[in-house]
Amino acid sequence: MSDVAAHRLDPEAAEPSARAALRGPDGPGRDMIGPAVKYIVLSLAAFVSVFPFFWMLVGTTNSSYDIVRGKAWFGDQLLVNLGNLIEQVDLPRVLFNSFYIAIISTVATLLVSSLAGYAFEIFRHKWRERIFAALLLMLSIPFAALMVPLFVMMASAGLINTYSAIILPTIANIFIIFYFRQATKAFPHELRDAAKIDGLKEWQIFLRVYMPVMRSTYAAATIIVFTLTWNNYLWPLIVLQTNDMKTMVLTISSLNSAYTPDFGVIMVATVITTLPTLIIFFLLQRLFVQGMLGSVK
Amino acid sequence: MSAGVRLEGLRKSYGAVEVIRGVDLDIEPQEFVVFVGPSGCGKSTLLRMIAGLEEITGGDLYIGERRMNDTDASRRGIAMVFQSYALYPHMTVRENMGFALKYAGVKKPEIKAQVDEAARILGLDQLMDRRPKDLSGGQRQRVAIGRAIVRHPEVFLFDEPLSNLDAELRVQMRIEIARLHSELKSTIVYVTHDQVEAMTLADKIVVLRDGRIEQVGTPLDLYDDPDNLFVAGFIGSPKMNFLPAELSGGALTLVEHGGQTVPLPPLGRAPQEGERVTLGIRPEHFRKEGSAALEVDVEIVENLGGETYVYARQAGSDVLTIATGGARGLRQGDRMTARFDPSDALLFNREGLRIR
Known part of the structure; x- marks a missing residue:
């Protein structure tokens, strides 16, 4: 590969202005889109995996009425539920x-x-x-x-x-x-x-x-x-x-x-x-x- | 205590495929015998048959005076060192070395004494509580040898024990094995594809090909006086040069060297006029002086410092390997005269058998 060609293909070797041009009009922003999408998808997957466990733990501390109502935080019914069981x-x-x-x-x-x-x-x-x-x-x-x-x-x-x-x-x-x-x-x-x-x-x-x-x-x-x-x-x-x-x-x-x-x-x-x-x-x-x-x- | 090993018409088949085809061999007590041969020649299979790890299909195996064909591996009086060390990974060095004795019902103090003695011989004293994964390749191989020593076997079997080690360690371990042999005075059967190991360690080398013995002899016997083209080509590195020739007018006409003639080597029985033969010349037998000479063009020069190997050919001929000693200054494209003394050369007939 000639020097000229190498220069064209390697953004780090290029001048700063040329580097910006190579990255396109939105520059560094474009580099972040990929990881951002990846993290959003992973976070969603983690939420879907972990939420049932969280819901299960929360459910142990709430009454049946609160669970059906959709209460999503810890209550004080753990011992009552355990006693009933x-x-x-x-x-x-x-x-x-x-x-x-x-x-x-x-x-x-x-x-x-x-x-x-x-x-x-x-x-x-x-x-x-x-x-x-x-x-x-x-x-x-x-x-x-x-x-x-x-x-x-x-x-x-x-x-x-x-x-x-x-x-x-x-x-x-x-x-x-x-x-x-x-x-x-x-x-x-x-x-x-x-x-x-x-x-x-x-x-x-x-x-x-x-x-x-x-x-x-x-x-x-x-x-x-x-x-x-x-x-x-x-x-x-x-x-x-x-x-x-x-x-x-x-x-x-x-x-x-x-x-x-x-x-x-x-x-x-x-x-x-x-x-x-x-x-x-x-x-x-x-x-x-x-x-x-x-x-x- | 060491015993001899005798193989009488030993055979091994896997279904219809015969891999060992009738091997007869006598190994004397305290002898160091090396099996060599190309991959797939059956050398490891033969060793495993002696060990009791492969069933014997035909023939007889004797260790000492006892026929061992149907004897369990642990009762043959052998110990084996494997290429991959085969140390038990969940045991310490001490446990590895004492394992066989424990199963043989030896008492703990006796096991400790024997293991300590083997560790002292091999310099393993400081490693006894380590597990194999915490040892280097050389240390692992020493433990494997130690495990064999504590059994006090009549015959040691080594299956390419140095193949997994780097070049430097291989030399060290080779010397160590030679030292052990002289110290323990034991019978050793050793499998390798490394000629240097075979030449330096063996009292006797057994060259195998396709499940048959090609030749048995001391290292120098095989080197100087091979029975056939296969042994001549297999023993020696770089390998022997083979030049197709024809007998005409009491001299040899070299077919690939423009019909050039060279004198016949001294022979008890000269071949017939017109017979096609092969002339074998070892690389180091090319010298500055000699009654026969070949004009060749240098293609590659390998300078090893003390030795220089030149790969050269005449137009249309196979490449010749020429050892030129310490000679330097040869370049690719140079023309050189490779001289040799016909008395150093060997002659083989059309079937590849030696003409003496």
């Missing part, structure tokens, strides 16, 4: 149900699905890719199509209205198997070789080497599975039939379907339901990001 719902029992199902489901799903993901990636077999493709294909079957056969299965096994009815169908989670298989591609196979030479059996390699090395993948999967099972609504609604088995999500639903719903109470119940997933997310956040980027460096 405790009066209407056996909170410890419902929380126990939710935690029991979510924790057992998460542990079992992670164990079974990570084992499957590990096996799919590590062991070669002529049917491997076909079986895996068949598994992935099952992701396309909507839950509505599985609901009735699953219910019949659970009923014939005598599991209706038990924790097992909720937990068992979640354990082999195809998405989590897929996720672990993808993550295992980054697991150094030489570590497995080294462990074999060190005398470890395959299950010991999985427990003592694979699991610790892939901990960020496990963290990310924990957040995903825990949130899914904690928030699970439709299937528990179908198979859990007595009040003493209900989970928090089902409880909120039943509060909402009352003849005159108390929105203050519903908001308190909603906050209590949201807290565990938030706490887990913040506890595992650093590992979650690593897990999403790839576990092994």
Whole structure:
């Protein structure tokens, strides 16, 4: 490129008057339009994301009447709402149900699905890719199509209205198997070789080497599975039939379907339901990001 | 304690694809053997078969006097050092080094004593509580070697252990491995594609191609007396020059050099009149003196200080690599006379086999 051409194209190299001409009649103002639009859009998106949480928190401190009226600031009804909730719902029992199902489901799903993901990636077999493709294909079957056969299965096994009815169908989670298989591609196979030479059996390699090395993948999967099972609504609604088995999500639903719903109470119940997933997310956040980027460096 | 290794007709197939095609090899106790060969020749697969990390499809493997074909990797009396170090990232250096002993049921004080001894040999004393991510490449490789040492194996297996290190560190580690070998008096099987590593470390080099052994010998045997064109071209850097030739009238006519003739190297059995052969001359065998001479035009000059490599050719010929010692002042486009003594040259037949 000739000097003249370079001079023409580089505003910083040009004379001040020429620089202004290059920027156009509105000069520096034009440079600010792009970022301004960007920040406006981002602010709107942030508002849309955060407002429901704010509204939920505000709602816990207001009466049902104020919430319906659209009061958007904190009130003094928090303890009243909490008292009403405790009066209407056996909170410890419902929380126990939710935690029991979510924790057992998460542990079992992670164990079974990570084992499957590990096996799919590590062991070669002529049917491997076909079986895996068949598994992935099952992701396309909507839950509505599985609901009735699953219910019949659970009923014939005598599991209706038990924790097992909720937990068992979640354990082999195809998405989590897929996720672990993808993550295992980054697991150094030489570590497995080294462990074999060190005398470890395959299950010991999985427990003592694979699991610790892939901990960020496990963290990310924990957040995903825990949130899914904690928030699970439709299937528990179908198979859990007595009040003493209900989970928090089902409880909120039943509060909402009352003849005159108390929105203050519903908001308190909603906050209590949201807290565990938030706490887990913040506890595992650093590992979650690593897990999403790839576990092994 | 070190043991020999014997491979008898060793084979490995993946389905219909045969990657190791009948390898016979004897490795003496305390010997340092290096497998070299181009990518995909099967050298790492062969090492992994010895280690027990790849199943053996055919043939027999003996370590010491025991047949090891079906023995678990951890019971073969071997230890392996990997290219990527393969250190457990969630363990400290001490835990990494003691891991195998812990699984072998060795008592804690004994593990500590052995780990400390290996750390002392390798100068790792100050790094024992660090994790692998806090170590440099050289330190990681030393830990990997330390992990192998504590097992007191009968045979050490090294799979391109220095490939991930920078040039300077590679030289240091090479010297360290040589020192370890003389100190531990152990049998070592070492895979590399780096000729310098092979030439400097090995008691015996095994050159592999397409899953077969091309030649086995000491580094200088292979350098001075290769069995075929492949070994002659593979061993030595820069590689040997190959000049197509034809025997006519008791001398060699160089096909690409305008029919110029050079005397035959001394041979036990001379080729037949008219036979197509290949004349091999190493770059350093071109000298100022010599009964054979080639007129060539200089294309590129590489001055390395102590050595100068000239890449030159005659119109229509392949490029010749000529080592001119410390000679300087040659420029691109200069005409030079490359002389050599025919007794330094090697002759190969049409099949690439050496004519001696």
